[in-house]
Amino acid sequence: MAYKIVFFDIDGTLVNEEKEIPKDTLKAVSELKQNGVEPVIATGRAPYFIKPLAEVLGIDSYVCLNGAYVVYKGKTLHKRPLSKETIQALITLAARNRHALVFEGEHTYFADSENHPFVTESVDTLKVDQPGYDPEFWKNNEIYQMFLHCESHEEALYEELLSQLRLIRWHPLAMDVLPPGSSKAKGIEAMLNMLGISTEESVAFGDGLNDKEMLELAGMGIAMGNAHEELLPYADYVTSHVDEGGIYNGLVKVGLI
Structure with a gap:
């Protein structure tokens, strides 16, 4: 399968417990972009929490607030507020x-x-x-x-x-x-539909309980080595710890870098 897009959780995935981006993760995302594959942030965080991180990584598309707010290259694609x-x-x-x-x-x-x-x-x-x-x-x-x-x-x-x-x-x-039924997966589906990319052509990395649906949806769902144990059954592959090259090793495993 030729994967076209990769969705990354933030906490415990792109950043470690100190909220720092490991150097090998920066390198991995840079190489991913050089290879023509789109990196997207998929997080429970709000847009105003992720801007500094997104700028460092050079990512301008994100699924925020657990799928309730979706932006692609600066354009809002999807909103689902609570009633x-x-x-x-x-x-x-x-x-x-x-x-x-x-x-x-x-x-x-x-x-x-x-x-x-x-x-x-x-x-x-x-x-x-x-x-x-x-x-x-x-x-x-x-x-x-x-x-x-x-x-x-x-x-x-x-x-x-x-x-x-x-x-x-x-x-x-x-x-x-x-909102009821809301998840990162719902926001990801909205973005994929707009881009004309199938779920089978997507990869997702995560470590937490709010990543279950996302990993299950993606063509390749990758759990971090530090992931919550309840997430593991939803993953197709478990990579190494966030501080031990988890992102880099995962992307190498699926042939994207």
Whole structure:
């Protein structure tokens, strides 16, 4: 199979735990582009979180916010915001449970609590600026994803809303809140359809629970050596650790560099 496009997760895939891009990853992406294959970022992060990284890598196309917001070469292709009714229902339930929320819009993000320790701790791991404080931000802006700050044993408190939204844990204190059925794979499909590229002609690299659908969709799904164990059954191949040439070795394995 002649692969034409490669989708890369960020955290644990393009960058390591220190949020640094390994030198061999930079080299691998550069060689991939030289060989005429399109690199695309596919991440749970918002667009405003990835711009410095994308610029360093020379990538201008991305599937962000777990597939809810898709851009190809600077042009927005796909948007899927959460409904206002769903957001209001979650706000009501989270307030009852005393759990903090963060609203992620197209250009910025805000929390409904000031200096909440769960928000501070989880967002700090992303090494980005903390959200501003504006509990009303969602009313006048499209919200593509939210953070719900609770511990794993408290997830059952939100079961009544699972027909209206999707929850994916990314930190011991935080979960992504997505539109129902949303995933990186849905955003990738939107991009592939626009480009006229089949899923069989795509490769995807990932390491986390939100990468399951993406790896399953791609013609070649590659899990990092440091991937969550629950991701491995969805991968066609497991490469080495992010800090041990994982991207480079994976691209060599599939014959793209």
